[in-house]
Amino acid sequence: MQLRLGASSLAADHVSGLSSRRAAPLMCCFLGHASGSSSQWQAVKLRSRRPWPRAGAGSRIVARAGGYKVAILGAAGGIGQPLSLLIKMSPLVSALHLYDIVDVEGVTADLGHCNTPAKVVGFTGQEDLAGCLAGADVVVIPAGVPRKPGMTRDDLFSINAGIVKELVEAVADHAPGSLIHIISNPVNSTVPIAAELLKQKGVYDPRKLFGVTTLDVVRANTFVAEKKNLPLADVDVPVVGGHAGATILPLLSKARPKTSFTDEEVEELTARIQNAGTEVVEAKAGGGSATLSMAYAAARFIEASLRGLDGDGDVYECSYVPSQAAVPELPFFASRVKLGRDGVEEVVAAELRGLTHFEARALEALKPQLKASIDKGVAYAQQQPAVAMA
Numbered sequence: 001m002q003l004r005l006g007a008s009s010l011a012a013d014h015v016s017g018l019s020s021r022r023a024a025p026l027m028c029c030f031l032g033h034a035s036g037s038s039s040q041w042q043a044v045k046l047r048s049r050r051p052w053p054r055a056g057a058g059s060r061i062v063a064r065a066g067g068y069k070v071a072i073l074g075a076a077g078g079i080g081q082p083l084s085l086l087i088k089m090s091p092l093v094s095a096l097h098l099y100d101i102v103d104v105e106g107v108t109a110d111l112g113h114c115n116t117p118a119k120v121v122g123f124t125g126q127e128d129l130a131g132c133l134a135g136a137d138v139v140v141i142p143a144g145v146p147r148k149p150g151m152t153r154d155d156l157f158s159i160n161a162g163i164v165k166e167l168v169e170a171v172a173d174h175a176p177g178s179l180i181h182i183i184s185n186p187v188n189s190t191v192p193i194a195a196e197l198l199k200q201k202g203v204y205d206p207r208k209l210f211g212v213t214t215l216d217v218v219r220a221n222t223f224v225a226e227k228k229n230l231p232l233a234d235v236d237v238p239v240v241g242g243h244a245g246a247t248i249l250p251l252l253s254k255a256r257p258k259t260s261f262t263d264e265e266v267e268e269l270t271a272r273i274q275n276a277g278t279e280v281v282e283a284k285a286g287g288g289s290a291t292l293s294m295a296y297a298a299a300r301f302i303e304a305s306l307r308g309l310d311g312d313g314d315v316y317e318c319s320y321v322p323s324q325a326a327v328p329e330l331p332f333f334a335s336r337v338k339l340g341r342d343g344v345e346e347v348v349a350a351e352l353r354g355l356t357h358f359e360a361r362a363l364e365a366l367k368p369q370l371k372a373s374i375d376k377g378v379a380y381a382q383q384q385p386a387v388a389m390a
């Protein structure tokens with residue numbers, strides 16, 4: 001049984017009591033306690049559906065049944081804590097390593113009392129990074145400062161670039177084969193920074209580097225379901241481009257189920273999805289940015305990645321990845337990707353075909369902004385001397 005958080009989730013069907021692996025998958029969320037035996041987990045069946053796109057004839061689930069090690073860097077923060085809890089609940093995870101520069105001991109002790117199988121170990125201070133990262137299958141980086149009202153994500157660059165640099169260099173040294181999920185903003189620049197640093201260290205595998213943009217999809221699904229009065233679990237809206245303002249491009253014309261929108265609805269929904277982060281920043285009034293919805297979204301993306309590693313042949317999520325398959329002039333772009341045993345197996349570039357006039361115009365408009373953020377990240381990393389960790 002697997003913890004499933006995403007609309008495009010597909011996993012072992014005994015959660016739902018379905019007898020056939022070919023049966024339509026269910027989106028479930030887990031409630032309450034887990035006794036240590038995964039069969040005792042409670043699942044809420046929200047709906048039964050097949051994710052986009054349809055499974056190919058050869059798709060199948062070959063479960064390694066978990067045993068994965070996930071490391072979370074920045075685990076004591078606003079995102080890190082609820083994310084750690086959600087990952088502690090995943091039966092796919094046997095080891096959960098938590099790293100932060102503060103407060104990690106308390107978080108580790110607290111989480112360690114949950115009777116789910118993953119063993120939680122806390123690490124703090126640079127000298128502990130090696131132990132935290134050794135053998136990690138997935139490394140998640142939510143470390144960094146969040147926005148306050150009036151700031152853009154790019155305003156975080158000067159602080160977060162250095163944090164991401166330090167942590168990615170440690171991943172290169174101690175967990176070079178892991179999948180790396182970057183949450184720290186500005187994602188449009190921090191992912192290019194990571195790519196350059198991994199190249200400098202000689203361990204770059206573009207299939208294994210991800211900017212986490214799942215929250216944009218989660219928001220788009222929620223807002224579209226509300227607007228069109230659709231069952232939440234039915235809705236799947238691809239969001240492409242990047243993760244800041246106008247670079248966030250929801251493709252409403254490609255939403256599932258097929259839905260028609262007026263021009264006003266497209267404009268209103270697109271603007272809401274693009275500004276949703278700011279909506280939360282303003283509502284928190286200086287208390288930070290999205291943490292709970294972000295933890296939910298990151299858990300969904302981690303779970304999808306683990307299912308890919310585990311051999312599930314039908315896992316798709318949107319993510320900001322190093323690939324020019326979708327837009328040749330942009331070396332990083334958020335697309336729907338197929339996740340497999342080695343990370344990205346395929347970038348679904350076809351999704352950018354047949355866009356509406358509105359979407360095509362928005363895509364053209366976002367390119368200079370996204371390119372500038374990519375170039376800024378690359379330039380930063382190229383000016384940095386690489387540091388080997390002990």
Ligand SMILES: NC(=O)c1ccc[n+]([C@@H]2O[C@H](COP(=O)([O-])OP(=O)(O)OC[C@H]3O[C@@H](n4cnc5c(N)ncnc54)[C@H](O)[C@@H]3O)[C@@H](O)[C@H]2O)c1
Pocket residue numbers: 073074075076077078079080099100101102142143144145146147156160163166167182183184185186187212213214215216243288289290291294
């Ligand atoms: N990708 C997205 O969709 C998305 C969504 C929400 C927030 N974010 C970003 O995530 C980041 C974190 O947000 P938050 O609300 O959790 O912030 P937070 O301040 O609550 O937590 C950040 C944590 O990082 C830790 N940290 C700082 N420097 C570190 C280092 N060198 N090594 C390890 N840990 C370190 C801090 O101690 C803190 O615990 C921000 O940059 C925010 O903009 C991204």
Ligand SMILES: O=C(O)C[C@H](O)C(=O)O
Pocket residue numbers: 146147153185215243276277278280281289290
């Ligand atoms: O808006 C932010 O600064 C945080 C995050 O990128 C979000 O989209 O919520």
